[in-house]
Structure formats: C-alpha cells, structure tokens
Amino acid sequence: MKVIINKGTIFFQGKFQQLGRMVLDKGKILEITLASAKVKKAKSDHKDKSEANAQVIDADGKFVLPGMIDAHTHLGLEEEGVGWTDADLNESFGLVTPHVRAFDAVKMRDRAFQDALAGGITTAMVTPGSANPIGGQCCILKMTGNVVEEAVVKESSGMKFAFGENPKKVYGDQKQFPCTRMGTAAVIREWLMKAQDYSKKKKSKDFKEREIKLEALLPLLEGKIQARAHAHMADDIITAYRIAQEFNLDLVIDHCTEGHLIAKELGRWKAKAVVGPTFSSRCKPELRHKTFDTVRLLLDEGCQVAITTDHPVIPIEGLSLCAALCVRHGLEEERAIKAVTEYPAAILGLDKKLGKLEVGFDADVVVWNGHPLDVRSTVDVALIDGKKVL
Amino acid sequence: MSILFDSVRLFTAGAFFPGQKVLIEKGKVAAVGSKVLKTADVNIDGKGKFLMPALIDAHTHLGLFETGQLTPGSDMAEMFQPITPHLRPLDGIKMRDQALDDARRAGVAVCMVCPAPTNPIAGQCSILKTNGNSADVGLIVEQAGILVCFGEEPKHTYHRQKKAPSTRMGIAALIRETLMKAQDYAEAKASKKGIRDRNIQFEALIPMLEGRVPMRAHAHRLEDIMSAIRIAEEFKLKLILEHATEAHLIAPMLAQKGIPVVLGPALVPHLRFELRAKTFESAVILMNAGVEVALTCDFPGLPIESLRIVAAMACQYGLDEKRAVNAITENPAKILGVHNRCGQIKKGYDADLALFSGHPLDMRSKLEMIVVDGELFQF
Structure with a gap:
C-alpha cells in the first residue's frame, strides 16, 4: 500500500524546505515534490488509482526527516x-x-x-x-x-x-x-x-x-x-x-x-x-x-x-x-x-x-511535530520500509 | 506370557471405543478389536475401564537424578566443561531408582533421557523403556540425538564460574566452533589418509552432522529458538526444539520449516526470566498452525506423574481430547522416531499399554495397570 505524506517542512538535499508531497511505495521512496515545484494540474479523472487506497499523512506544520x-x-x-x-x-x-x-x-x-x-x-x-x-x-x-x-x-x-x-x-x-x-x-x-x-x-x-x-x-x-x-x-x-x-x-x-x-x-x-x-x-x-x-x-x-x-x-x-x-x-x-x-x-x-530522503532510498521516514532538535518535539509517525511502526 | 484385556474402552483412531479387546503375546500386541476370540494366560476384565497406549x-x-540425592546421586550435569557431546545417559542411569517405579505408576512406558542443560553441547540423548533391570536392556535407542543448549542455563553455569561462555553470543560461537571442527574432522576421517588420533567429542558429533540423529535444542526464548534454527540451517542439521516456551510466537514459521517441538514443562511458576511468556495455550496454537507437538514434564522439572496433568491442562486452554492424548503418546513417538513400534495400540506394536479406572485426562482416575514390553505391573 502506498503512503502519501502531504505538506510540512522536509529535510531534503541538506536543508529544510517546504514539502509538496512525498509518496512511499513498496518500501522505497517513490516521489518527492517540493511545494515550490511547478506541478501540472492533474485532471481529477486521471488520478492514479493506486493512490485511492493510499494511507495519507498530513504533515502540515510538521517536520519530515529521514529516520x-x-x-x-x-x-x-x-x-x-x-x-x-x-x-x-x-x-x-x-x-x-x-x-x-x-x-x-x-x-x-x-x-x-x-x-x-x-x-x-x-x-x-x-x-x-x-x-x-x-x-x-x-x-x-x-x-x-x-x-x-x-x-x-x-x-x-x-x-x-x-x-x-x-x-x-x-x-x-x-x-x-x-x-x-x-x-x-x-x-x-x-x-x-x-x-x-x-x-x-x-x-x-x-x-x-x-x-x-x-x-x-x-x-x-x-x-x-x-x-x-x-x-x-x-x-x-x-x-x-x-x-x-x-x-x-x-x-x-x-x-x-x-x-x-x-x-x-x-x-x-x-x-x-x-x-x-x-x-x-x-x-x-x-x-x-x-x-x-x-x-x-x-x-x-x-x-x-x-x-x-x-x-x-x-x-x-x-x-x-x-x-x-x-x-x-x-x-x-x-x-x-x-x-x-x-x-x-x-x-x-x-x-x-x-540516511537521506531521496527517490529510491528506503522509506524510513519520521514525522516530528516540531523541530527535531528542539527537545520538546515528539515523533508523530515513524515509518520503516514504508510501514508505519509508530 | 499372554495377556487379554477384555471389554475395555480402548483409545484407537482418536477416541475411546467401548467393548474392545486387546491381546498381547510375546511382548507385542497380537490382536485388537471387538471380535478377538483367542484366550490368554491372564485375562483382565476391563469393564468400564480405559485402555490407552502407555505414555x-x-x-x-x-x-x-536419584531420589532424595541431589549430590552425589545426581549424574545429570557435567558442569565444569562446556562441550561434552561424548556423555551418554547409559552410563548414568540408575534403573532401580524410585523414579522408574514412579514412571510406571504414572503410566509412562517410554522416555527420552538426556543430560542436564548446563552445557552448550551437553551430550547424547537416549530412549529408554521403564521396565528392565539395567539400562543396557532398557535402552531402545542409544543414540537419539545430541542435546545442544541455549539461553540462561549454560550462560548462568559458566558465568558463575567466571568462564566462557558467559553470554548468548559466546554460547552460539562455541557451538559453531565445535561443529566446524567436527565437520573438518569428519572430512579428514573420510579421506584416504584417514585419522590416527581419534577425538571422542567429534566422534560423538558425527552422527548428528551426517543427519542420522537430530540436534535437540534446549531453548526457551524466541531469540534462543532462532539461534538454534540459524545454527541448524548453517550445518544442515535435523532439529527438534526442547521446552520451546516461546515457540507459539513463531508457530507458522516452525510449521513451514517442519520443526517439531517437545513442549513444556508448563506446570511451573514463571521462575526464570526466559519463562515469562509461558502459557498452556502454546500447545493448541502450535498444533493449529501445523507443528508436531509432544508435551513433556521434563522430570525432575516436574514429577513424572504430571505428564497426564499437563495434557489435561492444555485441554483447559482449548486442546481437544484426541490431540491431548496424542501429545503424550503418538506425537512423542513420532518425534523420537519410534512411531513404528510405540505410541499406538496396533497389531505388531510393542505391548506398551496403560489401564486407567476412568478417563485418563480426569485426574481422579487411577492408573491400575501398565504393560511395558509385555511385562505387566499392577498397582
């Protein structure tokens, strides 16, 4: 089953950036689209069927990091x-x-x-x-x-x-x-x-x-x-x-x-x-x-x-x-x-x-509710090989 | 001496059937059924009584372990040397010990006997009948496997002595080391040159490495069970799990790999940490998954009389009568590789039978008679 993580701040290519969405499939990272990227407007009827059943994680206001x-x-x-x-x-x-x-x-x-x-x-x-x-x-x-x-x-x-x-x-x-x-x-x-x-x-x-x-x-x-x-x-x-x-x-x-x-x-x-x-x-x-x-x-x-x-x-x-x-x-x-x-x-x-969030890497992804180096932040979701383990 | 059990309720084909007869001649079962016409030297009226294969x-x-004598009567554990595959129960069994009489009174005719689990490679396992005067006569299979031990027992034994192995890592390493050496020894022995200086430890391991006898792995915890499986696969050994307290946590995997389990003793407190997940449900979980299971009381872990009790306890947790009885008769016979002569009442099989006053899984029932190899004991 695919996992889609929407929005949030992602640690990507060595710095924090705004995430559009990230798709995890078969234990790997399938897609990372930044919020700044120009995305062709997908027609609603062309929507990928495999994403209909996907587990969706809303990371708006949260931090998405590699495990x-x-x-x-x-x-x-x-x-x-x-x-x-x-x-x-x-x-x-x-x-x-x-x-x-x-x-x-x-x-x-x-x-x-x-x-x-x-x-x-x-x-x-x-x-x-x-x-x-x-x-x-x-x-x-x-x-x-x-x-x-x-x-x-x-x-x-x-x-x-x-x-x-x-x-x-x-x-x-x-x-x-x-x-x-x-x-x-x-x-x-x-x-x-x-x-x-x-x-x-x-x-x-x-x-x-x-x-x-x-x-x-x-x-x-x-x-x-x-x-x-x-x-x-x-x-x-x-x-x-x-x-x-x-x-x-x-x-x-x-x-x-x-x-x-x-x-x-x-x-x-x-x-x-x-x-x-x-x-x-x-x-x-x-x-x-x-x-x-x-x-x-x-x-x-x-x-x-x-x-x-x-x-x-x-x-x-x-x-x-x-x-x-x-x-x-x-x-x-x-x-x-x-x-x-x-x-x-x-x-x-x-x-x-x-160790990185990159397409093709293992889908070991952690969603923090705040900055990961702030001791007050906690882990909301942890995924290993695309499977939710926390 | 021939014996005829008349009008008994006989456990056959998975249930107790009334009005049955069993004829015993020359230590074997000669005839079974309702229409046995022959007579015998001893006729036993078994009306209302339950006859089943001896346990x-x-x-x-x-x-x-000699009754009342932990030392010097105990010859269970050679505990100052971690590798002892060359130990043989034959050399330590005391046939006139009270335990043998207790076993007969409990309806037990066949036992696997092995050394205590203090050593990573503890020694040979043998299969014994509970009649007889000397172990030389009573042993029906002298070499029935090598006991290999994981977890707390060997770790504790040697850690206490400030010796290796004192961790699970060390235990696995030592077992691997010994098996590797034994493999090379076997190869050298089979080569043209042969071997002049024999090594009794490696000699004792050769039958297991050749797959003729199984590795019988003492393991309680999941992690220790996995280590046993890992090592068995590395060295292509036949594996039987002993105790296997946490085996139910990986029941489908054991079924898929075809690894049988000698389960128990469950009727003990959670004395040690490695027993923390112990439950009477294990038997039914494992059997439902398709694992071959025998129940044990691990005498002297439990008194030998408790073998019937552990089977009955498993019934409390969902095991049916047929599988409970099989778990202390037919299944252990299969696991021990003696199923063509023990574990069932069939024509030509060893005459090992137990006669109870009532249903054997009812603890109020008394064992009245046992026949071991055609020898009748009445209580």
Whole structure:
C-alpha cells in the first residue's frame, strides 16, 4: 500500500524546505515534490488509482526527516530492566572472540527498540561490548521486527576492537594478560597476523582444519567488513590507526573522545569517527577531555563524523538531544542533523539506501511535530520500509 | 506370557471405543478389536475401564537424578566443561531408582533421557523403556540425538564460574566452533589418509552432522529458538526444539520449516526470566498452525506423574481430547522416531499399554495397570 505524506517542512538535499508531497511505495521512496515545484494540474479523472487506497499523512506544520541512524549501540544485548539473564554484552572470559556475533544475542523485545522509534531512530549498528581486545561481530538492524532476521540490514558489518582502559581493566582485574596498552595492541596484532597466515594456508591444497576465530577475521582482512575500534584517548586512536595501516583495514573509530586533539591528523587520514557518548560524565580518566566540540572540529578537518548515544550509556532516545547539544557548542543545525542521518549511513556503507530522503532510498521516514532538535518535539509517525511502526 | 484385556474402552483412531479387546503375546500386541476370540494366560476384565497406549515423555532426566540425592546421586550435569557431546545417559542411569517405579505408576512406558542443560553441547540423548533391570536392556535407542543448549542455563553455569561462555553470543560461537571442527574432522576421517588420533567429542558429533540423529535444542526464548534454527540451517542439521516456551510466537514459521517441538514443562511458576511468556495455550496454537507437538514434564522439572496433568491442562486452554492424548503418546513417538513400534495400540506394536479406572485426562482416575514390553505391573 502506498503512503502519501502531504505538506510540512522536509529535510531534503541538506536543508529544510517546504514539502509538496512525498509518496512511499513498496518500501522505497517513490516521489518527492517540493511545494515550490511547478506541478501540472492533474485532471481529477486521471488520478492514479493506486493512490485511492493510499494511507495519507498530513504533515502540515510538521517536520519530515529521514529516520535517524545510530552507528554505535548495544541495543537488545543487555535488555533493560532484566538483569543478568539478559546481559549478553561482553564475553569477558574470552580475550579474543572475533567469532561471537551480536546477531545471535539481540532480543527484539527489548523496550529500547520502542524508545528508539519514539526518538526518531530507525536504524542502528549493534556491537558487542569493549571488554575484549577483539570483541566480536557487529550487526546493523532496523528498529522493528519480531525476530532479528526481520530487522536485519547486515548480519555481520564490522569487527569490534577495543583499546585503552576497558580491556586492560577487565583482564588486569582477572590477573591476566593483557593489563597494559602494549599488551592489548600485541594481542590484536598477534591475531591479525595469524589470520593473514591462515588465509594463505587456506589456499593450499592440503588445508583441512578450520579455526573459527581466524575464519571470522578473514572478511575483515579482505575488506568485506569494517574494523570498529573502541578508542577514547588520542594515543589509543593513533594505535588503532597504526594497526589498521599495517593490516590494510577499513577503520572506523568509535567514541573518539580525544579526536579533537588530533583533528588535523584525522582529517589528513580522512578518518571515519562515531563520536560519543558525549552526554555522559567523565567517569574514567580516558574521558577527561570529552567535549561537544569534537564533532564540529573533526568535520571541519574533513573527517566523516556521526554522533552516537552508545546506548545504553545514553538511552537511545537521546540521539537528537546529543545532536542539539553539538549545535549549542557551535555546530550548524544542518550538519548536526546530517551527523545523525546521512553521515552515519555513509560510515556504515549504506549511503546508497539510508540516511537521506531521496527517490529510491528506503522509506524510513519520521514525522516530528516540531523541530527535531528542539527537545520538546515528539515523533508523530515513524515509518520503516514504508510501514508505519509508530 | 499372554495377556487379554477384555471389554475395555480402548483409545484407537482418536477416541475411546467401548467393548474392545486387546491381546498381547510375546511382548507385542497380537490382536485388537471387538471380535478377538483367542484366550490368554491372564485375562483382565476391563469393564468400564480405559485402555490407552502407555505414555511417552520425549524429554526427561529419568534415572540420572536419584531420589532424595541431589549430590552425589545426581549424574545429570557435567558442569565444569562446556562441550561434552561424548556423555551418554547409559552410563548414568540408575534403573532401580524410585523414579522408574514412579514412571510406571504414572503410566509412562517410554522416555527420552538426556543430560542436564548446563552445557552448550551437553551430550547424547537416549530412549529408554521403564521396565528392565539395567539400562543396557532398557535402552531402545542409544543414540537419539545430541542435546545442544541455549539461553540462561549454560550462560548462568559458566558465568558463575567466571568462564566462557558467559553470554548468548559466546554460547552460539562455541557451538559453531565445535561443529566446524567436527565437520573438518569428519572430512579428514573420510579421506584416504584417514585419522590416527581419534577425538571422542567429534566422534560423538558425527552422527548428528551426517543427519542420522537430530540436534535437540534446549531453548526457551524466541531469540534462543532462532539461534538454534540459524545454527541448524548453517550445518544442515535435523532439529527438534526442547521446552520451546516461546515457540507459539513463531508457530507458522516452525510449521513451514517442519520443526517439531517437545513442549513444556508448563506446570511451573514463571521462575526464570526466559519463562515469562509461558502459557498452556502454546500447545493448541502450535498444533493449529501445523507443528508436531509432544508435551513433556521434563522430570525432575516436574514429577513424572504430571505428564497426564499437563495434557489435561492444555485441554483447559482449548486442546481437544484426541490431540491431548496424542501429545503424550503418538506425537512423542513420532518425534523420537519410534512411531513404528510405540505410541499406538496396533497389531505388531510393542505391548506398551496403560489401564486407567476412568478417563485418563480426569485426574481422579487411577492408573491400575501398565504393560511395558509385555511385562505387566499392577498397582
């Protein structure tokens, strides 16, 4: 069934414009006509029959936006309000766990998926936690579906790595290697090296015994999935970059708390950064330089930047709030909106189908009753693949 | 010894018919019908009584847990090593335990026995008759599948010990890792070179990888059921879902994929989080969708006597008599793959019968006699 959205203010081609109408069909955006466009007066008897039964949404006085994207969350891994039974975030007695997959542990009935829709978010990347130097496989999901198979955009989109305080604390507390940054980097190198050799060995004739951890690292080395590096401190970011260069990985920096201190370098590297959770306290030393300026400073240097809540660190609903706080710290409104729509889509490699309202893109559309960066605004309607989900 | 049940109400073709006779000879059903003329060594006047196939529970830990002895009598869980496909119930069943007698008194003649669900790959499942003196005689199918466990139980077991796996991700990864290794092992074994150093764990998994026996997946929550299906499809395994507390939420999908369900135990409180959606309606929802369903009491999850009760409870929620009786006789026989000899009263079938004083789904009715493999027990 077609959906027609009439009037309202649309975020289209990078700015707010007046919408004439938008038509959604078969899960995609079929047509966008601005109010300013000259439309041939359609004769009433020629009216498209398929539009007779269409669901019509009147957005007059409202704001029509692409569904927001959070490129770094733990949605569904640690179901809210449940406790240990549903805590599936960190396989923290494993050290190197590239073979664990967030996809196998996401619980679609987590209340947070509803909250995400209410916050205007329609797509999110879900990653294992940061306890392990090599933590496991990330997936990309839309925010609706009975089982995770119905929500999937990518079953395995990236490999999680963690640098800095988290892994060294988890294993240091267990009185195990690694308990330093040197050790963390060494473990990661060791396994990437093994995987490279494994890849060569696998091509030989008499190769027999597969090793699931190394199998899981092959798509990473082949550039089919991204390296997602949890790194807060500037030095950790640079270590991640160093390793990515050594092994020719497609790197995304997650958190990137001190990114602004090395903005020039990151700009030169055309770095991809998913910045946040900035609206949290400086609860550990590596967060001491946290600031809402980071997003702007990195964008100015030519980095690709997305804003993240790192749900559940900040509840997922707070994504638009985080973008608004960046505006308070000097980021232009348009770029702030792009940093939760277009830019995360590009970082996730989905810029051909998600993150913008454009003909042919997925019909993930959110109608807000006010300006999306005004904290008082609420989501009136959320559509995913052209289906009303809120 | 031959036995003749005379003038009973017999459960056959989906209903109880009065005035029927059943003749048992040499441990098998020799004749069924109203016109059986032969006589037998033992004649039982079954006037007003109900005769049905003896009950089958397709998921128990019968004989592994010894009455009144949680330790050391419990041989249910090898809980300090997460991968144990080489465990066999045969080596842990205590045939003279009170539970076996209780099972007979409950009208149960056939049980699937499996290890406890503490391990991601927990061990072998076996099918046992409740008579006999030793498990070697009582086991009718020694290798009836491998129990593979998802969700809270394995997660809790190892998280508590501060070991992997401690998340659902880790459980799935560990199962995949082991199956992958076993696949490669099987391939190496089949190659010209063969294998010198056998690995008992992989050896135990080969029948499942070859599709000869099913993966029996302990899973309550929807997400865990989906993980089981995902892994079964990746490795092309036959799948049976055990417990499947939330299976009713995806009933049409299970019907379409042809995945049978051993459902229960429903007669417990919502003790754990993964049981939150538990309902007696599951059975009727699943059956209406076309899923093969057997009901279980998961002894010692519930006492073995409750098998009849869970069937009757399902009737409260819309299941009819025929399907309720089938869910504890014919259906579990099919799911266990012993339907050509158990689960029905038919000529040539094993003589497993239960005689009740009244309708078996009426809890006031008493089990008066059970025949297991032609052996008569009277209570």
